[in-house]
Amino acid sequence: MSKARAATSYRLQTPDDGLDCPDRLELRCTPGDISLVALAAEGDSQGDSQAPPHFTMIAYTGDAMRIEGWRYPVVVDLEGLSIPSQRRPVRFGHSMYQGVGHTERIAVEAGRLIAEGIVSRDTPAAREVVASGKRGFPWQASIGAQVARADFVRAGKSVTVNGRTFEGPVYVARRTVLGEISFVDLGADTNTAATIAASQANQPQAAGNGTGKETDVMNEPNDTPVTPTQDEPTAEPTRVAPSDAQETGAVSTAVPPNGQPAPIAELRAQALAETKRLAAIRRICAGRHPDLEERAIAEGWTQDRCELEVLRASRPRAPAVHAIDNTMNGSILEAACLLTAKLEHIEEHADEKALDAATRRFRGGIGLQELLLEAAWANGYSGRNFRDSRAVLRHAFGHSLDTSHHEHALQAGFSTIDIGGILSNVTNKFLLEGFFSVERTWRNICAIRNVSDFKTVTSYRLVGRDQYEKVAPGGELKHGALGEETYTNKADTYGLILTIDRQDIINDDLGAITTVPRKLGRGSGLKINDVFWATFLNNTAFFTAGRNNYLTGVDTALGITGLTLAEVSFMNQVDAEGKPVGIMPAILLVPPSLSAMGTMLFKSLEIRDNTASVKYPVANPHAGKFRAEVSRYLSNAQYAGFSDKAWYLLADPGDLAVIEVAFLNGQEAPTIESAEADFNVLGIQMRGYHDFGVALQEPRAGVKAKGEV
Numbered sequence: 001m002s003k004a005r006a007a008t009s010y011r012l013q014t015p016d017d018g019l020d021c022p023d024r025l026e027l028r029c030t031p032g033d034i035s036l037v038a039l040a041a042e043g044d045s046q047g048d049s050q051a052p053p054h055f056t057m058i059a060y061t062g063d064a065m066r067i068e069g070w071r072y073p074v075v076v077d078l079e080g081l082s083i084p085s086q087r088r089p090v091r092f093g094h095s096m097y098q099g100v101g102h103t104e105r106i107a108v109e110a111g112r113l114i115a116e117g118i119v120s121r122d123t124p125a126a127r128e129v130v131a132s133g134k135r136g137f138p139w140q141a142s143i144g145a146q147v148a149r150a151d152f153v154r155a156g157k158s159v160t161v162n163g164r165t166f167e168g169p170v171y172v173a174r175r176t177v178l179g180e181i182s183f184v185d186l187g188a189d190t191n192t193a194a195t196i197a198a199s200q201a202n203q204p205q206a207a208g209n210g211t212g213k214e215t216d217v218m219n220e221p222n223d224t225p226v227t228p229t230q231d232e233p234t235a236e237p238t239r240v241a242p243s244d245a246q247e248t249g250a251v252s253t254a255v256p257p258n259g260q261p262a263p264i265a266e267l268r269a270q271a272l273a274e275t276k277r278l279a280a281i282r283r284i285c286a287g288r289h290p291d292l293e294e295r296a297i298a299e300g301w302t303q304d305r306c307e308l309e310v311l312r313a314s315r316p317r318a319p320a321v322h323a324i325d326n327t328m329n330g331s332i333l334e335a336a337c338l339l340t341a342k343l344e345h346i347e348e349h350a351d352e353k354a355l356d357a358a359t360r361r362f363r364g365g366i367g368l369q370e371l372l373l374e375a376a377w378a379n380g381y382s383g384r385n386f387r388d389s390r391a392v393l394r395h396a397f398g399h400s401l402d403t404s405h406h407e408h409a410l411q412a413g414f415s416t417i418d419i420g421g422i423l424s425n426v427t428n429k430f431l432l433e434g435f436f437s438v439e440r441t442w443r444n445i446c447a448i449r450n451v452s453d454f455k456t457v458t459s460y461r462l463v464g465r466d467q468y469e470k471v472a473p474g475g476e477l478k479h480g481a482l483g484e485e486t487y488t489n490k491a492d493t494y495g496l497i498l499t500i501d502r503q504d505i506i507n508d509d510l511g512a513i514t515t516v517p518r519k520l521g522r523g524s525g526l527k528i529n530d531v532f533w534a535t536f537l538n539n540t541a542f543f544t545a546g547r548n549n550y551l552t553g554v555d556t557a558l559g560i561t562g563l564t565l566a567e568v569s570f571m572n573q574v575d576a577e578g579k580p581v582g583i584m585p586a587i588l589l590v591p592p593s594l595s596a597m598g599t600m601l602f603k604s605l606e607i608r609d610n611t612a613s614v615k616y617p618v619a620n621p622h623a624g625k626f627r628a629e630v631s632r633y634l635s636n637a638q639y640a641g642f643s644d645k646a647w648y649l650l651a652d653p654g655d656l657a658v659i660e661v662a663f664l665n666g667q668e669a670p671t672i673e674s675a676e677a678d679f680n681v682l683g684i685q686m687r688g689y690h691d692f693g694v695a696l697q698e699p700r701a702g703v704k705a706k707g708e709v
Contacts (some may be wrong), residue, residue: 002586008686021069021070021147021150021152021171022069022070022143022147022217022313023146023148024145024146024147024337025065025067025069025070025076025147025173025176025694026143026144026145026146027059027065027113027142027143027144027145027147029061037497038297044199045214045705046196046693051099052101052119052120052265053118053119053130054116054117054118054119054275054316055101055116055117055118055119055655056114056115056116057114057115057116057141058113058114059113059114059115059141059143059259060076060078060112060113060143061111061112062075062076062111062112062113062161062162062163062164063075063162063164064166064170068419069256070171072152072170072171072173073166073170073171074150074170074171075143075159075162075166075170075171076106076173076175076176077161077162077164077172077173077174077175077176078111078112078113079108079166079352080149080173080174080175080176081108081113081145081176081177081178082175082176082178083106083107083178084104084177084178084622086104086105087103087104088103088106088178088180088181089102089180089181090102090103090117090119090127090180090181090182090183091125091180091182091183092126092128092129092182092183093182093183093184094142094144094180094182095125095182095183096121098124098125099121099123099124099125099126100119100121100125100126100129100182100183101117101118101119101120101121101126102118102120103116103117103181103520103628104116104118105117106115106178109290109294110238110291110294111162111163111164114135114267115141115143115181115325116699119486122504129182129183131323137185137311137534138183138185139183139184140183140184140185141181141183142181142182142183143178143179143180143181143182144179144180144182145173145176145177145178145179146174146176146177146179147173147175147176148173148175148177148603149173150171150172150173151171151184151348152168152169152170152171152172153166153168153169153170153171153172154166154168154169155168155169155173156421157353159172159330160351160353160354161238161351179382181623182679184343189417191511191619199336201590205677208237208664217332221488243593246439251574253591256479275303277303278297280306281293281296281301281303281306283656284303284306284307285306285310288308289313292306292309292310292313296309296453302465302677305542326589328361328374328377328378328417329378330417330418330421330422331350331351331354332351332354332357332358332361333358333371333374333375333417333419333422334354334425334426335350335351335354335355335357335358335434336358336361336362336365336366336371336512337371337422338426338429338608339352339358339359339365339366340362340365341426341511341513341514342670343429343430347428347648348685357431368500368505368513369386369505371391371419371422372386372392372393372396372419372505373385373386373392374390374417375395375396375397375417375419375422376391376393376395376396377395378417379417380395381395381396386505389505391501393684396417396419397419397420398418398419416451419674420673420674423513423674423684423686424672424673424674426513426514427513427514427516427520427539427672427674428516428517428672430514430517430521431517431520431521431670431688432521432524432669433518434518434519434520434521434523434524434525435518435520435521435524435669435670436521436523436525436534437521437522437525438525438529439516439529439631439632439633440525441534441629441630442528442529442532442533442661443630444587444629444652445589445629445653445658445659446532446653446657446659446660446661446694447586447653447654447657447660447661447697448660448661448662448663448665448668449454449489449660449662449663450662450663450665451489451491451662451663451664451665451693452664452665453491453664454490454491454492454493454664454691456488456489456490456491457489457490458486458487458488458489458663459487459489459660459697462505471496472582476675485576486693487660487693487695487696487697487698489662489693489695490522490662490693490695491662491664491691491692491693492691492692492693493689493690493691494524494527494528494531494689494691494692495687495688495689495690495707496520496523496687496688496689496690497685497686497687498516498519498520498685498686498687499684499685500512500513500516500684500685500686505684508549516686517672517686517688520670520672520686520687520688521670521672521688523688524669524670524688524690527579527690528661528690529633530662531692531694532694533631533633533634533657534637534639534640534641535659535694535695535696536638536642536658536659536694536696537633537634537641537642538547538641539641539696539704540641540701542696542703543702543703545700547568547699547700548572548573549569549570549573549699549702549703549704550703550704550706551565551704551705552570552706552707552708552709553709554705554708554709556705556707556708557645557707558590558594558597558601558645558647558705558707559597559601559607559624560599560601560607560620560621561648562662562705562707563588563601563622563625563626564622565583565705566649566703567585567622567625567649567704569583570585570649570651570702570703571585573700576606577702581656581700583651583656583700583701584651584652584655584657585625585626585649585650585651585656585703586627586650586651586652587626587627587648587651587652588601588626588627588628588629588647588648588649588650589629589630589631589634589647589648589649589650589651590628590629590630590634590647590648591603591630591631591634591635591643591644591645591647592630592632592635592644592646593635593644593645593648593662594645594647594707595628595630598628598630598647600620601620601622601623601626601628602621602622602623602624602625602626602627602628603624604623605619605623606618606619606620607620614622626649634646643706643707645706646704646705646706646707647704647705647707647709648702648703648704648705649702649703649705650701650702650703651701651702653701655700655701656698656700656701657697657698658696658697658698658699658701659694659695659696659697659704660695660696660697661692661693661694662692662693662694662695663691663692664691664692665691667690667691670688670689671688671689671690671692672686672687673686673687673688674686
């Protein structure tokens with residue numbers, strides 16, 4: 001399974017993977033996974049009418065696939081595969097104008113996707129598929145699936161899908177919708193090994209009467225047989241009589257003594273016998289014994305043997321003792337923490353098996369002490385309680401304590417559970433809740449830049465003679481004279497450490513691992529607001545009358561008149577050559593005291609003045625022009641340049657940005673890490689850090705109105 005058609009893209013569930021992926025994939029099976037059988041109608045001794053050719057394929061084996069358009073291998077979770085209907089169209093090369101037939105059965109069996117159908121269309125494409133299959137062409141099948149949801153498993157983590165465990169990095173397509181099936185001639189999955197059978201049941205043929213003519217599956221001429229040369233030894237012929245073929249289900253590949261291919265009638269009889277054998281096996285198993293059915297088909301069981309094995313499997317058995325596997329691992333502990341913390345949409349963050357195991361093992365929820373003890377036991381701790389809390393912490397974090405030097409020493413052996421990784425995974429789920437709980441107006445008015453290190457980066461905006469010139473008759477293009485204006489930015493690191501102390505551990509308070517990350521996330525959100533608005537409001541040298549982007553006076557109060565003045569000033573902005581910049585205003589940024597007026601100017605069709613100086617007309621010329629953004633930081637007295645009357649008219653940051661925020665490696669959310677506290681502190685430390693920088697950029701992208709004299 002090697003190719004995929006990428007359509008639209010969407011964001012994966014993991015908040016920090018930074019990856020997009022296609023929303024479509026194609027499952028392609030090899031010729032060895034397709035069985036194509038053309039049969040005559042049963043009971044027609046003359047063979048005048050034909051039953052439609054049938055096909056069976058293993059469309060997907062449940063394994064990881066390398067698919068074009070996906071950065072890492074993809075595993076399709078067959079439990080989340082939606083099959084809209086059993087009768088899906090079958091086409092040639094994904095073309096709706098080249099029909100081949102339809103499916104009769106699509107099912108997930110033994111961790112594989114099985115498709116069976118009929119070549120029911122009477123089209124050139126259908127005849128080509130069957131006739132070429134008869135001649136041995138290795139047809140392959142492509143089944144398209146729409147991806148509704150995919151999860152990304154990071155490196156170092158594992159996930160269990162389709163009864164198998166896969167190591168990251170890997171995508172898991174959790175929810176997919178099956179589409180149409182097409183016969184194609186390219187693409188393969190090397191993990192499967194079956195055979196193609198393209199044959200036809202008994203029909204009148206002239207073998208042995210001297211005519212030398214045959215009738216093929218779709219009334220096409222047969223290939224000319226090749227007679228062995230003197231240098232090529234002729235194999236001893238091996239024949240399977242029709243009665244034997246019906247009993248054993250074997251398909252003969254025998255060659256008659258004359259070196260010619262086996263008679264078509266014999267091949268048709270063998271194919272018919274094999275089809276009857278398969279139908280009998282499916283009828284006997286009746287869907288109640290899928291393992292036996294699979295073995296019977298694969299190993300060539302007769303009908304009698306299949307009945308015997310089904311009878312044996314149906315006998316009453318003595319009661320068996322079933323032991324639940326309670327083997328502890330990091331995934332189960334992580335799921336137990338999420339269940340105890342009552343995380344919303346938990347099924348999106350933990351696999352079903354881990355959730356089931358955690359529910360059985362920790363029915364009343366898991367406490368902080370129990371979490372640390374489970375990790376310590378898995379890492380070799382021999383104590384049975386939390387009395388020696390320091391030893392528990394050492395083993396939980398994969399260390400032993402060298403008491404002679406009071407230093408950490410690596411534990412003999414290896415750690416089987418990484419409690420630091422578990423805590424980091426759990427706390428990251430709650431980190432974003434705190435990060436997004438604070439005001440985020442800054443994100444709507446700035447440009448975002450991705451930087452790879454902490455060095456100062458420079459941006460260039462080309463202005464000047466950048467207009468096209470008329471090309472002379474000789475076809476020579478003129479050189480443009482471009483000036484350069486530069487803007488700089490630089491990412492810095494901001495962080496904080498919080499500790500889950502001994503008191504929290506003794507109190508067995510698991511809520512600490514959800515409260516602390518929320519605080520760290522909120523702290524990061526507050527810090528980025530603090531740095532952003534301090535930089536934005538320190539704009540006395542950025543918005544000036546000389547730059548024609550600063551307005552003062554009584555007419556600049558926010559209203560129809562003031563907004564009109566600001567719009568005119570914005571539209572009159574020019575580049576270094578005095579020509580219009582050509583950028584349109586889009587955002588009205590106001591403090592809370594002007595929020596109502598900003599919303600009215602954007603949404604209201606009329607604004608009436610009921611004072612003595614009534615002005616008409618009352619129509620609002622700015623309705624729907626500039627969306628209102630409100631920030632409480634604009635009027636906060638802790639920031640230089642604050643005002644509850646000043647407001648701003650800004651361009652869309654995607655066109656031209658007044659201010660820019662740079663994030664290291666594009667990571668817009670903070671990172672949280674967990675570790676054992678220092679020797680002099682008994683507890684668990686969590687540190688959160690965020691790498692970003694803020695800088696003013698283009699003065700022509702905005703206009704500031706003082707809003708008063």
